Amino acid sequence: MSSLIIRMRDGVAYEVVDQNRSAENATLCLHGFTGSAASWQFLNAYTENTRLIQVSLLGHGRTDSPKSVRRYAMSQQLTDLAEILDQLKLHKVNILGYSMGGRIALSFTSRYPERVNKLILESASPGLRSFKERMTRLKHDHQLAQKIRHEGLTQFVDFWENIPLFASQKSLPAGRLAQLREGRLKSNPLGLARSLEGIGTGSQPSMWQALKHIKLPVLFICGTLDEKFCHIAKCMQQELEGSQLTLAEHAGHTVHVEQPHFFGKIVSEFILAQD
Secondary structure, three states, X not given: OOOEEEEOOOOOEEEEEEXXXXXXXXXXXXXXXXXXXXXXXXXXXXXXXXXXXXXXXXXXXXXXXXXXXXXXOHHHHHHHHHXXXXXXXXXXXXXXXXXXXXXXXXXXXXXXXXXXXXXXXXXXXXXXXXXXXXXXXXXXXXXXXXXXXXXXXXXXXXXXXXXXXHHHHHHOOHHHHHHHHHHHHOOOHHHHHHHHHHHOOOOXXXXXXXXXXXXXXXXXXXXXXXXXXXXXXXXXHHHOOOOEEEEEOOOOXXXXXXXXXXXXXXXXXXXXXXX
């Protein structure tokens, strides 16, 4: 996997993998927390007719990990993504986002609706509805960030791999689990901690009220074993007229990891479908 380094106006460098450049249809792919551009490498086998722009988000992969927590704010992340598209000379793209990347994809679509053709959200949330919920989550995210700082990356990954959200991954082959762990252990501890504090669910403004203003094709994907995020997806679908929801049987939060063939097929079909 070859990658580009794209610098922002303030000098912050992003890792970007740009696949199938000759394709007219372009899709921006945004990974989840502890992931990177490499999280989407498998999609190349399913999207030959689509240009894939796979970005390692701030604090992840080979992208820089600034010290200032304010540099990780959602508003700044959205500005960075728009600048990346500008440098690639892409005005309008599809956006695929998983979990944290899904929250960012949704926020980008709300802020730059003229730059998005279709939106795909896997196991994503528009954030928390109330200020009290956000403050509770912000405290939790800060505690996780402190855990990374005080205990180190290896112990944090040990903890992260065993949270209930990822229980369904236990059925994956040992080799695939080892690959996922290796990717997480390549993370920058500072980047992960700052990402939790700067763009975690607690610090993100609620997007629930913004959903009704989104007027473009949207596909929600979730695994049936992930009851919480399937419920969120169904609630979001009710707010977005004409949106679609696809359920992956026997999968949890990480459908793209647990059922890559199923995921790749439905994403490709949705992207390439004529409106």
